[in-house]
Amino acid sequence: NAGVTQTPKFRVLKTGQSMTLLCAQDMNHEYMYWYRQDPGMGLRLIHYSVGEGTTAKGEVPDGYNVSRLKKQNFLLGLESAAPSQTSVYFCASSYRGTAGFTEAFFGQGTRLTVV
Amino acid sequence: QKEVEQDPGPLSVPEGAIVSLNCTYSNSAFQYFMWYRQYSRKGPELLMYTYSSGNKEDGRFTAQVDKSSKYISLFIRDSQPSDSATYLCAMSRMDSNYQLIWGAGTKLIIKP
Numbered sequence: 259n260a261g262v263t264q265t266p267k268f269r270v271l272k273t274g275q276s277m278t279l280l281c282a283q284d285m286n287h288e289y290m291y292w293y294r295q296d297p298g299m300g301l302r303l304i305h306y307s308v309g310e311g312t313t314a315k316g317e318v319p320d321g322y323n324v325s326r327l328k329k330q331n332f333l334l335g336l337e338s339a340a341p342s343q344t345s346v347y348f349c350a351s352s353y354r355g356t357a358g359f360t361e362a363f364f365g366q367g368t369r370l371t372v373v
Numbered sequence: 374q375k376e377v378e379q380d381p382g383p384l385s386v387p388e389g390a391i392v393s394l395n396c397t398y399s400n401s402a403f404q405y406f407m408w409y410r411q412y413s414r415k416g417p418e419l420l421m422y423t424y425s426s427g428n429k430e431d432g433r434f435t436a437q438v439d440k441s442s443k444y445i446s447l448f449i450r451d452s453q454p455s456d457s458a459t460y461l462c463a464m465s466r467m468d469s470n471y472q473l474i475w476g477a478g479t480k481l482i483i484k485p
Binding site: 298 | 473
């Protein structure tokens with residue numbers, strides 16, 4: 259079972275460059291999320307989507323854009339990378355749970371360094 | 374102030390010890406309380422979850438919620454080196470589109 263797959267696993271960018279991170283899930287989940295994880299900060303939500311064609315801002319959306327054109331894919335874009343965006347990025351997906359609970363399934367992460 | 378507070382550690386204990394990991398929170402609307410385990414260079418995986426107050430046991434792991442104190446705990450009995458990981462608490466409420474609010478994670482090291 260593939261689950262949640264992130265591409266690429268590692269990337270080094272120069273300041274000002276752009277890139278797109280791809281997340282694909284094969285569990286037919288409605289919800290998808292992009293997080294960043296920094297030391298001592300835990301997981302911070304960047305953007306999320308509750309269904310195909312819909313996206314919403316999370317806690318730290320500035321400098322990022324997202325798109326969900328297909329249910330199974332969620333793309334995270336950096337238009338002009340900055341050193342502050344050096345982080346580990348995690349994509350996650352979840353089903354539409356009942357009464358408030360849903361389990362999030364995570365990809366393996368993308369380690370991004372902006373120099 | 375963060376909605377969920379968790380000591381990042383690291384917490385280092387000898388093999389076989391009982392481990393206690395904790396989170397405090399400020400929003401009384403949280404109803405689901407989760408513990409995720411994250412091994413180095415991997416994504417988090419759900420370990421256990423509880424609804425509202427009370428205890429839940431799964432093998433060597435026990436999750437405890439005290440809503441009156443806004444405090445949750447994860448206990449690990451007979452800890453093993455394979456338990457070495459970062460443990461993240463997470464919480465959700467019914468009116469939040471199932472968004473999870475995360476603690477910072479506690480790095481746990483079990484010494485053989």
